[in-house]
Amino acid sequence: MSDPMMLLRQAQLKVTQPRLEILRRFMAEDHPHQSAEHIYQSFLKSNHPIALATVYRVLEQLTQAGLLKRHYFDGKVALFELNQHSQHVHLICSQCGEVIEFEDDIISTRLAQIAASYQLNIVDQAVYIYGECNRSQEV
Ligand SMILES: [Zn+2]
């Protein structure tokens, strides 16, 4: 995984503490999709909390710079993830909000073929599949 300082420089963003810390959150967490609120809460427990408004602003800047990607899995709360891994499909439990992601060459190739057949030049793509996970069905 790249160094967050390098990523900021490559994106021509000034290296500031909040930008660094927030990027690190996305690199360190095993859960790759995080909301502004979640990030804010995780900083509250640390030694250097960051104001919620700053978290929102930095997430916006990092998204504009192409370092993060924004999703609205539930149609309401934006979740962000690092924008550097290849295309993947998101499976979303509409009950508990769990997000699982996977990559599949056949799906990626097929989507590219379909887009090409409509003469669409893909600049961005997202595949979301909604359902209910086993755990949510039990309760
Ligand atoms: Zn669930």
Ligand SMILES: [Zn+2]
């Ligand atoms: Zn993802």
